[in-house]
Amino acid sequence: MADDKKGGFLSDLFAPVGGFGVTFATMFRKVATTEYPEVKRPTAQRFHGRHQLNRHPDGLEKCVGCELCAWACPADAILVEGANNDDASGQRFSPGERYGRVYQINYLRCIFCGLCIEACPTRALTMTNEYEIADNNRADLIFTKEQLLAPLQGGMVPAPHPMVQGMEERDYYLGKVSQATPEQKEWAQAHHAGDPQTQEATS
Template sequence: MSESQDPTSPEGAKQRVWDPIAGFGVTFRTMFKKVVTEQYPFEKLPTAPRFHGRHQLNRWPDGLEKCIGCELCAWACPADAIYVEGASNTEDERFSPGERYGRVYQINYLRCILCGLCIEACPTRALTMTNEYELADDNRADLIYEKSDLLAPLLPGMEQPPHPMRLGDDEGDYYRGTTR
């Protein structure tokens, strides 16, 4: 047994006395510091400006959908969380200014890792990410968001699709931002 482990030695007695005082010193130092407690459900702190939260499918100012059903977001998703099924627009039923639109659009938030690669792949900026981060649910089926859950709400002056193009003569006017 070494001298420091021997309780009868002077170093052993010093250790027996000093160790509890040092331990209580840590307690006393932290006892008077300001408490950092987050009251999460009641007080929600703002997120960072570039936070990646829930996805949103955007609209043009007249209400047509920006999504053209190209499926590039689904190809870019590393978790295979996005399913898109495109369909062709007709003159009687127009959902987007282009030839196609996303007839079925689903994001499975059980798989999604919120990486943002899908929004980088979107050629029309139809898909963006909001600051909404409360995505938990007690039902797995409710975590598969359909197109109706993801579409941006209609603002004043917007019309619910399907309807004819209102911002130009062709889809090029929409994408360039030139209006009649």
């Protein structure tokens, strides 16, 4: 009985010392935590991040307003309103018959499943590696077409503008258009003189 009491007393005495020993040993281990946001780990190659609406090499939009992405979305996060291109004035947003006049993605609902990407017939919608889209305002998490459109690259002219002369819609998807032609640049300068994007693209 006395031995039991003695063993219990010693274990109670050295228990805190054992606990401190674990803490002390842990202090010298390498930290496994990534110091985000100072240090950002690269994402996987096929990471599902923020969406992007792509353009053709001359600047026309790939989205033809078919709304298949909205139909495929299981979370009802996508709103698309298509409209017809105006051939009479030569103002085209896409090489197709229609284009996406309104395009919105509600990131309060989006589950980043990628089904909208699979449904898109023109590869207009893809997903980037960008994941920093948190906000403290719910309204700012509904991204509009202007926010989702890919930035203009070299050789592109912002839509609307005519198609490349002599080309049909299928020629765009066959890769026959490499950049905006001088005629397209002149048309954009004449019709969008006050647009800083057009000024930069055509200069």
